[in-house]
Amino acid sequence: MLLPVLLLLAVLSLFPFFYIIWMSLNTVSLINGISFDFAGLTNWTRMFTDVIVGAAWARAALYFVATVGLEMILGVAIALLIHELVWGKNLALSLILLPMFMAPVIVGLLGRFLTDSSYGLYAFALRELGIFEKDILGTSSSALAAVILMDVWEWTPLIVLIVLAGLASVNQYVIEAAKVDGANYLERLRHIVAPSIAGVVIVALLVRSMDAIRYFDIITVTTNGGPGNTTKIIPIRLYETAFRFFDLGYAAAIGLGMLVFSILVANAFVRILESRGLAK
Amino acid sequence: MTASSSNRGMGKQVILYAILFLVLLWTLVPILWMVLSSFKPGVAQLSPTPVFFFRPTLQHYTALFTGGNLGAYFINSVLAAGISTIIAVSLGTLAGYGLARSHFRGKQHVAFWIISTRMAPIAAIVLPLFILFRYVNLLDSIPGLIVAYLTFNLPFAIWIMNAFFQDLPPSLEEAAMVDGASRFQAFYRVALPLVTPGIVTTAILCLVFSWNDYAFAATFAGPNSQTLPIAAAQLNTQTGLSWGQLTAIGTIVVLPMMIVGLAVRRYLVKGLTLGAVTGE
Numbered sequence: 001m002l003l004p005v006l007l008l009l010a011v012l013s014l015f016p017f018f019y020i021i022w023m024s025l026n027t028v029s030l031i032n033g034i035s036f037d038f039a040g041l042t043n044w045t046r047m048f049t050d051v052i053v054g055a056a057w058a059r060a061a062l063y064f065v066a067t068v069g070l071e072m073i074l075g076v077a078i079a080l081l082i083h084e085l086v087w088g089k090n091l092a093l094s095l096i097l098l099p100m101f102m103a104p105v106i107v108g109l110l111g112r113f114l115t116d117s118s119y120g121l122y123a124f125a126l127r128e129l130g131i132f133e134k135d136i137l138g139t140s141s142s143a144l145a146a147v148i149l150m151d152v153w154e155w156t157p158l159i160v161l162i163v164l165a166g167l168a169s170v171n172q173y174v175i176e177a178a179k180v181d182g183a184n185y186l187e188r189l190r191h192i193v194a195p196s197i198a199g200v201v202i203v204a205l206l207v208r209s210m211d212a213i214r215y216f217d218i219i220t221v222t223t224n225g226g227p228g229n230t231t232k233i234i235p236i237r238l239y240e241t242a243f244r245f246f247d248l249g250y251a252a253a254i255g256l257g258m259l260v261f262s263i264l265v266a267n268a269f270v271r272i273l274e275s276r277g278l279a280k
Numbered sequence: 281m282t283a284s285s286s287n288r289g290m291g292k293q294v295i296l297y298a299i300l301f302l303v304l305l306w307t308l309v310p311i312l313w314m315v316l317s318s319f320k321p322g323v324a325q326l327s328p329t330p331v332f333f334f335r336p337t338l339q340h341y342t343a344l345f346t347g348g349n350l351g352a353y354f355i356n357s358v359l360a361a362g363i364s365t366i367i368a369v370s371l372g373t374l375a376g377y378g379l380a381r382s383h384f385r386g387k388q389h390v391a392f393w394i395i396s397t398r399m400a401p402i403a404a405i406v407l408p409l410f411i412l413f414r415y416v417n418l419l420d421s422i423p424g425l426i427v428a429y430l431t432f433n434l435p436f437a438i439w440i441m442n443a444f445f446q447d448l449p450p451s452l453e454e455a456a457m458v459d460g461a462s463r464f465q466a467f468y469r470v471a472l473p474l475v476t477p478g479i480v481t482t483a484i485l486c487l488v489f490s491w492n493d494y495a496f497a498a499t500f501a502g503p504n505s506q507t508l509p510i511a512a513a514q515l516n517t518q519t520g521l522s523w524g525q526l527t528a529i530g531t532i533v534v535l536p537m538m539i540v541g542l543a544v545r546r547y548l549v550k551g552l553t554l555g556a557v558t559g560e
Contacts, residue, residue: 002378005371005438006390012431013397016408023408034411078303084296092300094542096307101541102534103492105509110314110530113523121313121330153310158552165549165559203556210399217494221513235403242407243499255404266396270388273556 020259023252030246043253052229053237053254060213060233063144067151068212072205074152075159080189082160083167093164100157104217111150112137112222140230143223147231150218155211159204166200167193199276206269213262234258311534318527325524340528348525350511354532357507359422360497361490364429369483372437373475377467379438380445381453391439395554398435402495405431410499420502428500429490436489436554437482443555444478445471481547484540491537508533 024043026036047053082092099107114122115136126132136142170193178188216235219225225232225240234254242251317325319336344350379390409428410419418424452474453466461469472479494509501510512529515522541548549559 001374002382005375005378005434008371009375009394009397009434009438012427012434013393013400016405016412016431019408019412020404023411028411034414081296081299081303084292085300086293092304094545095304097542097545097548098311098538099307101488101537102311103494103509103512103537105492105494105513106530106533109512109526110310113317113526114310114313116523118328119326119523121309124328124330153306157307161549161559162553162557165557168559200557203553207553207556214399214401215495216403217509220494220498235401238403239406242410248407248411252407255401255407258401258404262399262401263396266392266399269399269554269556270392270395274388276556 017259020252020255023249024256026249028248028252030248036249039249043250046250047253047257053234055229056232056234056237057257059144059229059231060235063148063231063233064209064212066148067155068205068208070148070152071156071159071208072201074156075204076163076201078156078160079163079167082164093160096160097157099154100161102154104154104215105221107150107154108147108218108221111146111218115146137223138227140227143227144231147219147222150222151212154218155208158208162200162204162207163197166197169200170196199272202272203269203276206265206272210262210265210269213258213265314527314530314534317523318531320524320527322524340524341532344525344528344532348511348515350508350529350532353506353508353511356422356425356501356505357491357509360425360429360505360507361487361493363422364426364433364490365483365486367426368430368433368437368486369441369479372434372439372482373441373472373479375438376441376443377445377471379442381450391442394435394439398432398439398554400431402432406495406499413500419500420504422505424500425497425505425507428496429486429493433486433490437486439554440482440485440551441475441478443550444475444482446555447558448474477544477547478550481544481551484544485548485551488537488541491533 023036025038025040027039027042029035029037078096082089082096085092114120117123117135117138120136123132123136126136132142134142136146174192175188178192183191213235216233216239219231219233219236220239223231225236235258238251238254238258241247241254316332318340319338320331320334321337321339324331324334379387409431413419413424413427418427448471453470456466456470457463492509493507494513497505497507497510498513501507506514508529512526512533515526515529544551546559549557
């Protein structure tokens with residue numbers, strides 16, 4: 001049964017993959033049906049000199065580092081906290097996990113609701129505390145921070161979940177022995193816990209990385225790249241190139257650039273599986 | 281000595297629970313505020329200061345179903361996510377078993393291909409599928425959405441089921457085959473019952489991924505195939521400020537996924553790390 005299913009997967013994955021390569025070599029028009037006009041490498045040469053696409057990549061890199069970075073730091077910290085609790089561990093974890101089951105589009109819409117300058121709870125709190133008084137999603141300086149924090153809110157729980165599984169497998173006898181020998185919490189963390197959960201933390205980083213480049217729902221429904229392009233990361237630029245300017249061939253070239261990135265992450269993931277002895 | 285160290289332990293726990301309280305506040309306030317607002321009458325909704333006490337109403341929910349056609353969107357969501365999940369899990373179980381029990385040259389390349397299909401950025405997959413769907417008339421149809429969801433659910437299901445089957449020692453099936461069972465009987469009567477938790481986890485995660493999808497449905501769905509996340513996003517732009525209905529639809533979208541997601545919490549780590557980390 002392996003072969004027929006793999007053939008179906010090939011139809012679902014390889015066919016679109018070769019098709020997007022073909023698209024990137026054409027000028028694709030949707031007027032009066034679909035027409036392909038062979039353009040050679042023009043889409044490609046254009047992409048490498050396109051300042052807007054370059055800026056969108058740079059913004060995507062910033063967005064990526066900020067979201068995944070904050071999620072890793074907070075996720076590891078919260079996991080360490082939950083691991084130390086004596087009661088209510090299970091309940092605390094269940095409650096903390098809730099955001100990650102939410103549709104990202106609802107997270108974005110809820111974020112809009114909370115930051116709405118007239119009716120938003122968080123906008124109200126920030127205003128009353130005198131921290132921020134302008135329209136959060138409508139102001140360049142705060143819009144990017146706001147969409148980053150929405151992503152962090154939704155996906156930090158995933159890191160907590162994975163790192164906690166790593167912490168649960170740390171050898172308790174070694175910890176107890178270190179305690180007897182007088183090692184304090186930070187010393188134990190550094191010399192025993194950190195080395196034993198390093199592999200799990202890298203898995204968490206890679207799993208999160210691949211999804212961070214997959215989804216763009218939150219930005220689409222909050223700022224859609226604005227104000228003034230400040231949140232226009234590469235998938236948003238691709239989407240508007242394809243479905244607003246109907247420049248599908250050019251969008252395909254941008255899409256292939258994104259695919260290369262995800263293939264690099266997938267490659268790193270398979271390597272870590274091998275090093276953990278999980279790829280048989 | 282014991283008293284002072286247990287006092288210190290107590291003090292530590294108090295601090296830990298204080299931090300946990302802040303973390304829970306951060307996680308839960310948006311969700312609770314959404315659910316609370318969905319039962320809030322329109323007047324309280326439009327107050328410039330947050331209203332915490334009000335007479336709860338179902339007006340937003342009834343408005344969604346009577347005027348908003350939400351019943352149809354709900355059915356579309358259930359059909360698209362449900363059928364794609366059933367296909368992905370059935371085929372994924374068969375192929376995952378095949379992959380776990382077979383050894384052939386280039387197996388790691390097949391594995392790498394499966395995982396990179398799962399990780400491919402949605403914005404890049406949407407492009408070729410959009411053109412292909414136009415050719416075969418799958419735009420604005422439930423079958424189209426099912427195919428689109430299979431592009432990520434099928435590789436995911438194959439991969440995870442492979443990981444669950446790898447945890448089973450092949451000796452059980454070998455013993456059954458020595459006793460006269462066929463290969464298929466060994467799979468069906470011995471291996472399959474033992475991976476029931478894996479099948480349930482895979483099914484729930486496939487369901488969550490496709491139920492929560494926005495990007496595919498936003499591109500492919502139309503009046504005949506609109507799903508709940510699309511309805512939620514359009515609600516906001518078409519009718520301007522209708523936060524009551526928006527929070528109601530948000531609640532309808534997220535609650536079922538939170539419930540089924542937590543139901544398989546024990547196995548979530550394995551599922552979400554694509555088999556790289558085993559929990560509890």
